[in-house]
Amino acid sequence: MTSKQNLALTSLLAGRSISSAASVAGVARQTVGRWMRDDADFREALRDGQMQAIERAARLVAAQSCDAVEYFAQVLHNSKNEPALRLKAARFLADAAFKLHETRDLESDVDDLERLVMELKESTKVAK
Numbered sequence: 001m002t003s004k005q006n007l008a009l010t011s012l013l014a015g016r017s018i019s020s021a022a023s024v025a026g027v028a029r030q031t032v033g034r035w036m037r038d039d040a041d042f043r044e045a046l047r048d049g050q051m052q053a054i055e056r057a058a059r060l061v062a063a064q065s066c067d068a069v070e071y072f073a074q075v076l077h078n079s080k081n082e083p084a085l086r087l088k089a090a091r092f093l094a095d096a097a098f099k100l101h102e103t104r105d106l107e108s109d110v111d112d113l114e115r116l117v118m119e120l121k122e123s124t125k126v127a128k
Contacts, residue, residue: 005039005042009046013046013049013050018033
C-alpha cells in the first residue's frame with residue numbers, strides 16, 4: 001500500500017470519517033471510497049484492523065464483565081441491602097447465566113453445522 005493509503009487507513013481505524021481520512025491523506029474523498037471499494041489490499045487491511053479493534057474491545061468487556069458479576073453477587077449476598085436491590089441483583093445474575101448458557105448452546109450448534117458442511121464438502125469431492 002502507498003503512504004497515502006496508510007494515512008487514510010490509520011485515520012479510518014481511529015474512527016474518523018471517510019472525508020476526514022481523505023483530508024489527512026491528502027486525497028479526494030472519492031479516492032478513499034474507491035480504495036475501499038476496489039482495492040483488495042486496502043479492504044483487507046481495513047477489515048483486519050477493524051477485527052483487531054473488535055477483539056480488543058471484546059477482551060476489555062470480558063474483563064469488566066467479571067467485575068460486574070462479582071459486584072452483583074456482593075449486592076445479592078449483603079443482607080444489609082434492601083430486598084428490592086438484592087432482587088435486582090439476583091435477576092441480573094440469573095439473566096446473565098441464562099444468556100451465557102444460550103450463547104454456549106449456539107456456539108455448539110454452529111460448530112456442529114460447520115462440521116456437517118465440511119463433511120458434505122468432503123463427500124462431494126470424493127463422489128466426483
